[in-house]
Amino acid sequence: MNITEFLFNILIFPGFLFLLALALGLDWLDRKLIARFQGRVGPPWYQPWADLLKLFAKEDILPAGTNVVFTSLLPLLSFASVMTALFYIPIAFRRVPSFQGDFIVIMFLLSVPSLLYFLAGWATKGVYSIIGGNRSLLQYFSYEVLFLLAISGTIITSNSWSIEGIRQAQFEQGAFILPQIFGFLLALSGLIGKLKRGPLDIPKANSEVIAGPLTEFSGKKLALWILTNELQTVAGLSLLIYCYFGNLWQMNKLSGFLIFSVLLVLMQCLLSAISAMYARLRIDQLIRLNWYLLIPLSLLHNLYLIIK
Amino acid sequence: MKKILNHLRTFIYLLPNITSVFFSKAETIKYPQEPSNYSSGFRGSVRINQQNCVGCNACVRDCPVSALQLIKVSKESFSLIHQQDLCTYCGQCQLSCKFNAIYLDNTYNQPSADRKNFRVVLLKKGKL
Amino acid sequence: MSRMVIPIGPQHPLLKEPLSFLLTLEGETVMDSSMRLGYVHRGIEKLAEQRTYVQNVVLTERICGICSHIHTTTYCQAVESLLGLEVPQRGLYIRTLMCELERIHSHLLWMGVLAKNIGLDTIFMYTWRDREIILNVMEEISGGRVSHAVNTIGGVRNDLTKDQMNMLKESLALLRKRVEELLRSIEKERSFKIRTQKVGYLSLDDIKRYCVVGPVARASGMDIDLRRDAPYAVYDQLDFEVPLMFEGDVWARSKIRVLEAVQSIHICEQIINAIPQGPVSVKAPRRVPAGEVVSRSEAPRGEVVYYVRSDGSQNPMRLKVRTPTLTNLVTLPKQLKGLQMADVSVVIAGADLCIACGDR
Numbered sequence A: 001m002n003i004t005e006f007l008f009n010i011l012i013f014p015g016f017l018f019l020l021a022l023a024l025g026l027d028w029l030d031r032k033l034i035a036r037f038q039g040r041v042g043p044p045w046y047q048p049w050a051d052l053l054k055l056f057a058k059e060d061i062l063p064a065g066t067n068v069v070f071t072s073l074l075p076l077l078s079f080a081s082v083m084t085a086l087f088y089i090p091i092a093f094r095r096v097p098s099f100q101g102d103f104i105v106i107m108f109l110l111s112v113p114s115l116l117y118f119l120a121g122w123a124t125k126g127v128y129s130i131i132g133g134n135r136s137l138l139q140y141f142s143y144e145v146l147f148l149l150a151i152s153g154t155i156i157t158s159n160s161w162s163i164e165g166i167r168q169a170q171f172e173q174g175a176f177i178l179p180q181i182f183g184f185l186l187a188l189s190g191l192i193g194k195l196k197r198g199p200l201d202i203p204k205a206n207s208e209v210i211a212g213p214l215t216e217f218s219g220k221k222l223a224l225w226i227l228t229n230e231l232q233t234v235a236g237l238s239l240l241i242y243c244y245f246g247n248l249w250q251m252n253k254l255s256g257f258l259i260f261s262v263l264l265v266l267m268q269c270l271l272s273a274i275s276a277m278y279a280r281l282r283i284d285q286l287i288r289l290n291w292y293l294l295i296p297l298s299l300l301h302n303l304y305l306i307i308k
Numbered sequence B: 001m002k003k004i005l006n007h008l009r010t011f012i013y014l015l016p017n018i019t020s021v022f023f024s025k026a027e028t029i030k031y032p033q034e035p036s037n038y039s040s041g042f043r044g045s046v047r048i049n050q051q052n053c054v055g056c057n058a059c060v061r062d063c064p065v066s067a068l069q070l071i072k073v074s075k076e077s078f079s080l081i082h083q084q085d086l087c088t089y090c091g092q093c094q095l096s097c098k099f100n101a102i103y104l105d106n107t108y109n110q111p112s113a114d115r116k117n118f119r120v121v122l123l124k125k126g127k128l
Numbered sequence C: 001m002s003r004m005v006i007p008i009g010p011q012h013p014l015l016k017e018p019l020s021f022l023l024t025l026e027g028e029t030v031m032d033s034s035m036r037l038g039y040v041h042r043g044i045e046k047l048a049e050q051r052t053y054v055q056n057v058v059l060t061e062r063i064c065g066i067c068s069h070i071h072t073t074t075y076c077q078a079v080e081s082l083l084g085l086e087v088p089q090r091g092l093y094i095r096t097l098m099c100e101l102e103r104i105h106s107h108l109l110w111m112g113v114l115a116k117n118i119g120l121d122t123i124f125m126y127t128w129r130d131r132e133i134i135l136n137v138m139e140e141i142s143g144g145r146v147s148h149a150v151n152t153i154g155g156v157r158n159d160l161t162k163d164q165m166n167m168l169k170e171s172l173a174l175l176r177k178r179v180e181e182l183l184r185s186i187e188k189e190r191s192f193k194i195r196t197q198k199v200g201y202l203s204l205d206d207i208k209r210y211c212v213v214g215p216v217a218r219a220s221g222m223d224i225d226l227r228r229d230a231p232y233a234v235y236d237q238l239d240f241e242v243p244l245m246f247e248g249d250v251w252a253r254s255k256i257r258v259l260e261a262v263q264s265i266h267i268c269e270q271i272i273n274a275i276p277q278g279p280v281s282v283k284a285p286r287r288v289p290a291g292e293v294v295s296r297s298e299a300p301r302g303e304v305v306y307y308v309r310s311d312g313s314q315n316p317m318r319l320k321v322r323t324p325t326l327t328n329l330v331t332l333p334k335q336l337k338g339l340q341m342a343d344v345s346v347v348i349a350g351a352d353l354c355i356a357c358g359d360r
């Protein structure tokens, strides 16, 4: 592999620019869908790009007394960890290194931004940021667990700890979506909590804590945070597609890419519809719902899968 | 059975609403751009029927924001000035005028950066 | 756990108008709250003393942006009774029609604000979409979307034409469908109920102690409505119900407002059918005989009281306005105590504050 091909791979096609386009495309789709659900027109396709560009061009202001290095590091680190996680998720025909246990690595890398998000609340010292940060930590402890438990149903059935392994198992046993529809729904709700969107956007509820931990961020840092969240959506959704619809497409084929995209769009529709349909829950209601109902359910589900 | 279904429906109550709205036309109006149409009663600017006005001062007295000004030299020569930036377009002057002279219609002025443009001499009679 | 003081307002996404709360939080629980008013005090009562009665019609319309018509109605009623004027029936009917349209508009607007505050943007968009129907009708009738300038001392300014009546009829039919759908949504939609039920509870005793008025009082089982108890305009000729609920929480308040909107549509339909022919106003003299008068009416948020004293000149000697917001506002510290931080937005929205009314 020569250097130009290497750079091309990293920066343009399977790498950075492609992921950026995918993430912003999904973001646009989300906004457009929610707008249509609410009877509005919605933004044109380039709106997320324009927003991002504008944020990058804006002046960067932080409240006095915050540690500049620390607060700059937070969005960078979370961005980096999501990008690394995406490096291990084979989106459509991107070839990636696959090994036993890469699933765990991805889960870890995807949960790093949530922790950093909490730190961001404390680092910027605003009262709203601190409350938002506390809430995000509470939410992290409930929804991370749910997501992991629910999605590990596929690990149990496929007996493999790698994404590729789970996918291969579905070629033999059929897609997991039908036998494990229950687990899929649980994982989806876990994902919504993880992405802090829809009815579970408690840490950044704007009628209470303005923008939560991100209240004091502006300019490039805010842009990075937003980008992180969008990339996280791509990562989470592709993970779900891999774990539950793994056998529907072939690697390295145009048709495979198309089917994958269609699935991605459908999942995004589901997320948008959910966030349009429900009111935001309160943090204590969320935790009660999660620990009393959803997590026991996912445990039972896993138990059933193990016994079977 | 029906009870259970109704109960389950409450979990996704808004789903039929959002799907039907999704497939109908957006409610956003004037976007990208549509010509605006005013209601018949829209009060856009203050006008005057030149020949009817006798300079009786009734409209000036009743204007709640003193947007009208009457400069009167004699019975024949006077002028009525309307300060558009003060006016609230309430229509009180039209109501107060007994001679059907001053009235509001639904045309309107373009915005301007200069205050002078808002001072409109509605009428000028005789020598001032 | 350490305490934290967080400011809500004067500028905060939760508030549409400037009002300031200082909440002392322990974790997520509100331990204490203090309130500061007066950010939009404009001295309207004092200003009214320097203006003539006719000019004050326009001034009182500026007290509130949402219920502008009810303020002029109450003021005109006061002056008319001082003058001993008999307003023609058609004028009174049009006045009542505008009052009821405004009530629907105000309740829908409020519903949207509450839905927005609990993160249910879809309902927010739907109610504000439906509110647009009302605004169009009101603009068609009066020429203004917010400041209608319909009232004048001695009657109303605008007459209703045939076309306007037809448009009104069509719009009301559409609106009735939409509002009934909204009613079903707030009765059934689970997340909405979870967030609003058992929040901001006020018992009947609290209502009496704080003299709360309007839908907030009716949601706690207090059966007051001036339209029925002390009819003004043409309410004594109309047939309507006053909805009553006993839960006393924000959900009951929202339901009662939507029920009232349904009733208002019913009233409007009656008015269109029953409106008599004739003149809409009578000429009012400029000078008002000496005396004092209290005029009351039922605004969308509750009882509005106007007190006017005249010394026989062109200007009122004293004009006193009591708006429903102020009485409902004082219950907030009680409602807020012990709440979760997330419920603060629900409770503040639930009281339906109109700060511009309260501060004047």
Ligand code: SF4
Residues within 6 Å of the ligand: B046, B062, B063, B064, B065, B066, B067, B068, B082, B086, B087, B088, B089, B090, B091, B092, B093, B094
């Ligand atoms: S419309 Fe009202 S504010 Fe304007 S000039 Fe006439 S009376 Fe004065």
Ligand code: SF4
Residues within 6 Å of the ligand: B052, B053, B054, B055, B056, B057, B058, B059, B060, B096, B097, B098, B099, B100, B101, B102
């Ligand atoms: S416009 Fe009418 S009220 Fe005003 S000065 Fe002329 S005649 Fe009098």
